[in-house]
Amino acid sequence: MQKNQTQFAPKSFEDFVISNPRSREKLNDIFNADKPFPGGGKNAICLWGTYGTGKTTLAMELPKLLEESRNMPVIHNSPSILSSSRFWELTKCGEENVTTIIQGLNNRIYQPALSQSGWRYEIFDEIDVIDIKKGQPRLKSAMTHSENTVFIFTTNHPDKLDRGIIDRSHLIEMNQAPVEHMADLAEGWMCAMGLSSGEIDRATLIDMAKESRGSFRYFLPEVQTAVNRYLRTALSNSTN
Ligand SMILES: Nc1ncnc2c1ncn2[C@@H]1O[C@H](COP(=O)(O)OP(=O)(O)OP(=O)(O)O)[C@@H](O)[C@H]1O
Ligand SMILES: [Mg+2]
Incomplete structure (x- = not known):
């Protein structure tokens, strides 16, 4: 990881x-x-x-x-x-x-x-x-x-x-947590990464949480990937 x-x-x-x-x-x-x-x-x-x-x-x-x-x-x-x-x-x-x-x-x-x-x-x-x-x-x-x-x-x-x-x-x-709870966690991770949490919309986070079926092995990398994608796009927009 x-x-x-x-x-x-x-x-x-x-x-x-x-x-x-x-x-x-x-x-x-x-x-x-x-x-x-x-x-x-x-x-x-x-x-x-x-x-x-x-x-x-x-x-x-x-x-x-x-x-x-x-x-x-x-x-x-x-x-x-x-x-x-x-x-x-x-x-x-x-x-x-x-x-x-x-x-x-x-x-x-x-x-x-x-x-x-x-x-x-x-x-x-x-x-x-x-x-x-x-x-x-x-x-x-x-x-x-x-x-x-x-x-x-x-x-x-x-x-x-x-x-x-x-x-x-x-x-x-310890089964699948409510998707709202997982989305809250993801927003906390995003804040810790210096984002304001709105950069990935809530509905997308909820979808990721559903797809994960409760597994952080799926959820955490998905959130990280979405954040990376956002940062890369923001960087390329700012340099254009
Ligand atoms: N609340 C959490 N927040 C962030 N990451 C978490 C959380 N809980 C677990 N993880 C991460 O998820 C991964 C899987 O955790 P872990 O191996 O303990 O799950 P498990 O329930 O034992 O899985 P399995 O049933 O497949 O054995 C680890 O990388 C762990 O750090
Ligand atoms: Mg285990």
Whole structure:
């Protein structure tokens, strides 16, 4: 991805688009400790929804957000948590076989937590890739017996998840956001690029938002292209 597109990647929780307002409220309740987490038998957060809505990006930020919400300073030398592996682990479920995944997890859950709060964070990206009959029940069992571990899952297919895993998870819906909301975001990006936001008309932004089906992988480059086109035309008009 181009550098000028990554500048608009979400930087704080507010920048993420959580399509379901109830889901955003649920995460805020967790961050504010109105909802004890882990608690009530749940020790996982499962981000589910259609493609490109920011699930993996948010999953990678959740350990830091959860630590900060416990008023624990996040200790690392870099401004980004992505370069620190002190207290979280990422498993790309599509890249390892289930036995390796469960063995690795079982080895880690008995290690002392390295976070300030005493929690460890296990991120499982694309959890539905783990076989629902053979693999997921083993993961469910590990979840039951790991007292200091918070699990964070992402999936496009919540229907392919073991009921026991779902039951242990707070489900956060990240599907296609309202197109008006996405157009508002695009206008914010345009302002950040030094435009006044009217250069690309609202109806065009709404059309792009519809075509994206909620995916920022489609939407952000489309907006960027329209901005580039506008700037190139404006420049050539001014030099003629
Ligand atoms: N709210 C947002 N604003 C701007 N860019 C975003 C936003 N959310 C996600 N993105 C960008 O969209 C791209 C896709 O994000 P990500 O990979 O997290 O999506 P995903 O939901 O995990 O997709 P998939 O379902 O295909 O795995 C990334 O480049 C990310 O920076
Ligand atoms: Mg993803």
